[in-house]
Amino acid sequence: MGIGNILKGKNLDTTSGAAKVTVIGNNSQFTGNITFTGTLKVSGTVKGNIETTEDSEAEFVLDQNGLVEGDITAPNVKLHGEVNGNVHSTSRVEIESSALVTGNVYYDVLEMHGGATVNGSLIRNMGKTAGLLEKKAQKDKDKKPDAGTDNNSSFLQSIDNKDK
Numbered sequence: 001m002g003i004g005n006i007l008k009g010k011n012l013d014t015t016s017g018a019a020k021v022t023v024i025g026n027n028s029q030f031t032g033n034i035t036f037t038g039t040l041k042v043s044g045t046v047k048g049n050i051e052t053t054e055d056s057e058a059e060f061v062l063d064q065n066g067l068v069e070g071d072i073t074a075p076n077v078k079l080h081g082e083v084n085g086n087v088h089s090t091s092r093v094e095i096e097s098s099a100l101v102t103g104n105v106y107y108d109v110l111e112m113h114g115g116a117t118v119n120g121s122l123i124r125n126m127g128k129t130a131g132l133l134e135k136k137a138q139k140d141k142d143k144k145p146d147a148g149t150d151n152n153s154s155f156l157q158s159i160d161n162k163d164k
Contacts, residue, residue: 020037020038020039021038021039021040021041022036022038022039022040022041023040023041023042023043024040024041024042024043024044024046024066025043025044026043026044026063026065027044028043028044028045029044029045029046029047030044030045030046030047030048031046031047031048032047032048033048033049033050033051033070034046034048034049034050034051035051035052035053036050036051036052036053036058036060037052037053037055037058038055038057038058038059039058039059039060039061040052040058040059040060040061040074041061041063042060042061042062042063042066042068042081043063043065043066044065044066044067045066045067045068045069046066046067046068046069046070047069047070048069048070049070049071049072049073049085050068050070050071050072050073050074051071051072051073051074052073052074052075055075056075056090056091057075057076058074058075058076059074059075059076059077059078060072060074060076060077060078061078061080062077062078062079062080062081062082062083062099063080063081064080064081064096064098065081066080066081066082067081067082067083067084068081068082068083068084068085069084069085070084070085071085071086071087071088071103072085072086072087072088073088073089074088074089075089075090075091075092076089076091076092077089077092077093077094078094078096079093079094079095079096079099079101079116080096080098080099081098081099081100082099082100082101082102083099083100083101083102083103084102084103085102085103086103086104086105086106086120087101087103087104087105087106087107088106089105089106089107089108089125090108090125091108091109092107092108092109092110092111093105093107093109093110093111094111094112095110095111095112095113095116095118096113096116097113097114097115097116098115098116099116099117100116100117100119101116101117101118101119101120102119102120103119103120104120104121104122104123105118105120105121105122105123106123106124106125107122107123107124107125108124108125108126110122110124
Protein backbone atom coordinates (compact mmCIF):
# COMPACT_ATOMS: atom_id res chain seq x y z
CA MET A 1 0.00 0.00 0.00
CA GLY A 2 1.48 3.33 -1.02
CA ILE A 3 1.41 6.58 0.88
CA GLY A 4 -0.88 8.03 -1.77
CA ASN A 5 -3.56 5.40 -1.01
CA ILE A 6 -3.33 6.09 2.72
CA LEU A 7 -3.71 9.83 2.20
CA LYS A 8 -6.74 9.24 -0.04
CA GLY A 9 -8.29 7.03 2.65
CA LYS A 10 -8.02 3.83 0.62
CA ASN A 11 -7.14 0.62 2.45
CA LEU A 12 -7.10 2.49 5.75
CA ASP A 13 -8.49 0.22 8.46
CA THR A 14 -9.59 2.35 11.41
CA THR A 15 -10.97 -0.67 13.27
CA SER A 16 -7.63 -2.42 13.68
CA GLY A 17 -6.56 -3.66 17.11
CA ALA A 18 -4.48 -0.57 17.81
CA ALA A 19 -7.44 1.72 17.24
CA LYS A 20 -9.50 -0.15 19.86
CA VAL A 21 -7.05 0.39 22.73
CA THR A 22 -7.59 3.31 25.10
CA VAL A 23 -4.80 4.18 27.54
CA ILE A 24 -4.81 6.32 30.66
CA GLY A 25 -1.12 7.00 31.14
CA ASN A 26 1.19 6.67 34.10
CA ASN A 27 1.10 10.30 35.24
CA SER A 28 -2.59 10.85 34.51
CA GLN A 29 -5.59 11.18 36.80
CA PHE A 30 -9.12 10.85 35.48
CA THR A 31 -12.14 11.79 37.61
CA GLY A 32 -15.53 10.57 36.42
CA ASN A 33 -17.16 7.43 35.05
CA ILE A 34 -15.74 5.72 31.96
CA THR A 35 -17.62 3.62 29.41
CA PHE A 36 -15.45 1.86 26.84
CA THR A 37 -15.30 -0.73 24.07
CA GLY A 38 -12.30 -2.77 22.99
CA THR A 39 -9.47 -2.55 25.52
CA LEU A 40 -8.95 -0.01 28.28
CA LYS A 41 -5.50 0.05 29.88
CA VAL A 42 -5.04 2.14 33.03
CA SER A 43 -1.56 3.00 34.25
CA GLY A 44 -2.60 6.14 36.14
CA THR A 45 -5.48 6.90 38.53
CA VAL A 46 -9.21 6.71 37.85
CA LYS A 47 -11.67 8.05 40.43
CA GLY A 48 -15.01 6.78 39.16
CA ASN A 49 -16.71 3.67 37.83
CA ILE A 50 -15.45 1.87 34.74
CA GLU A 51 -17.77 -0.18 32.56
CA THR A 52 -18.02 -1.51 29.06
CA THR A 53 -20.88 -1.38 26.63
CA GLU A 54 -22.36 -4.61 25.32
CA ASP A 55 -18.93 -5.58 23.90
CA SER A 56 -18.47 -9.23 24.95
CA GLU A 57 -14.79 -9.14 23.96
CA ALA A 58 -13.95 -6.01 25.95
CA GLU A 59 -10.93 -6.13 28.24
CA PHE A 60 -9.89 -3.95 31.14
CA VAL A 61 -6.20 -3.98 32.16
CA LEU A 62 -4.93 -2.27 35.31
CA ASP A 63 -1.14 -1.87 35.34
CA GLN A 64 0.97 -2.35 38.45
CA ASN A 65 1.10 1.43 39.08
CA GLY A 66 -2.60 1.88 38.31
CA LEU A 67 -5.29 2.79 40.84
CA VAL A 68 -9.07 2.65 40.42
CA GLU A 69 -11.35 4.12 43.08
CA GLY A 70 -14.71 2.81 41.89
CA ASP A 71 -16.39 -0.27 40.49
CA ILE A 72 -15.13 -2.10 37.40
CA THR A 73 -17.55 -3.93 35.07
CA ALA A 74 -16.10 -5.73 32.03
CA PRO A 75 -16.16 -9.25 30.57
CA ASN A 76 -12.38 -9.69 30.84
CA VAL A 77 -10.41 -8.06 33.66
CA LYS A 78 -6.65 -8.22 34.35
CA LEU A 79 -5.49 -6.60 37.57
CA HIS A 80 -1.90 -5.78 38.46
CA GLY A 81 -2.57 -2.63 40.52
CA GLU A 82 -4.98 -1.41 43.21
CA VAL A 83 -8.79 -1.36 43.10
CA ASN A 84 -10.96 0.21 45.80
CA GLY A 85 -14.37 -1.03 44.65
CA ASN A 86 -16.15 -4.09 43.33
CA VAL A 87 -14.99 -5.96 40.24
CA HIS A 88 -17.75 -7.44 38.02
CA SER A 89 -16.85 -9.82 35.20
CA THR A 90 -19.14 -11.91 33.03
CA SER A 91 -16.20 -13.94 31.77
CA ARG A 92 -12.68 -13.94 33.25
CA VAL A 93 -10.81 -12.16 36.03
CA GLU A 94 -7.04 -12.46 36.37
CA ILE A 95 -5.55 -11.11 39.60
CA GLU A 96 -1.76 -10.89 39.47
CA SER A 97 0.52 -11.17 42.51
CA SER A 98 1.01 -7.39 42.70
CA ALA A 99 -2.75 -6.65 42.80
CA LEU A 100 -4.70 -5.33 45.79
CA VAL A 101 -8.51 -5.39 45.62
CA THR A 102 -10.61 -3.89 48.39
CA GLY A 103 -14.11 -5.01 47.42
CA ASN A 104 -15.97 -8.04 46.10
CA VAL A 105 -14.91 -9.85 42.92
CA TYR A 106 -17.70 -11.35 40.77
CA TYR A 107 -16.43 -13.76 38.11
CA ASP A 108 -17.12 -16.80 35.94
CA VAL A 109 -13.46 -17.87 35.63
CA LEU A 110 -10.89 -16.68 38.17
CA GLU A 111 -7.11 -16.86 37.93
CA MET A 112 -5.45 -15.56 41.09
CA HIS A 113 -1.68 -15.60 41.49
CA GLY A 114 0.16 -16.10 44.78
CA GLY A 115 0.72 -12.85 46.64
CA ALA A 116 -2.46 -11.18 45.34
CA THR A 117 -4.66 -9.59 48.01
CA VAL A 118 -8.46 -9.44 47.94
CA ASN A 119 -10.13 -7.77 50.92
CA GLY A 120 -13.66 -8.84 50.07
CA SER A 121 -15.54 -11.85 48.79
CA LEU A 122 -14.86 -13.93 45.69
CA ILE A 123 -18.28 -14.71 44.21
CA ARG A 124 -18.74 -16.99 41.22
CA ASN A 125 -21.48 -15.81 38.87
CA MET A 126 -22.37 -19.31 37.62
CA GLY A 127 -24.03 -17.86 34.53
CA LYS A 128 -25.87 -15.09 36.41
CA THR A 129 -25.25 -11.40 36.01
CA ALA A 130 -23.11 -9.82 38.69
CA GLY A 131 -25.67 -7.13 39.51
CA LEU A 132 -28.31 -9.69 40.42
CA LEU A 133 -25.86 -11.53 42.67
CA GLU A 134 -24.98 -8.33 44.47
CA LYS A 135 -28.66 -7.52 45.06
CA LYS A 136 -29.23 -11.06 46.39
CA ALA A 137 -26.21 -10.76 48.71
CA GLN A 138 -27.54 -7.45 50.05
CA LYS A 139 -31.02 -8.97 50.52
CA ASP A 140 -29.53 -11.94 52.42
CA LYS A 141 -27.49 -9.56 54.55
CA ASP A 142 -30.61 -7.56 55.41
CA LYS A 143 -32.43 -10.75 56.48
CA LYS A 144 -29.73 -11.82 58.97
CA PRO A 145 -30.70 -11.37 62.63
CA ASP A 146 -28.94 -8.87 64.89
CA ALA A 147 -25.51 -9.75 66.21
CA GLY A 148 -27.02 -10.44 69.66
CA THR A 149 -29.20 -13.31 68.43
CA ASP A 150 -28.03 -16.63 67.11
CA ASN A 151 -29.87 -18.26 64.22
CA ASN A 152 -28.82 -21.73 65.40
CA SER A 153 -30.22 -21.24 68.92
CA SER A 154 -33.84 -21.20 67.67
CA PHE A 155 -33.18 -24.42 65.77
CA LEU A 156 -31.72 -26.06 68.88
CA GLN A 157 -34.59 -24.85 71.04
CA SER A 158 -37.12 -26.41 68.70
CA ILE A 159 -35.34 -29.77 68.93
CA ASP A 160 -35.21 -29.53 72.73
CA ASN A 161 -38.93 -28.75 72.89
CA LYS A 162 -39.74 -31.95 70.95
CA ASP A 163 -37.94 -34.05 73.55
CA LYS A 164 -40.11 -32.70 76.43
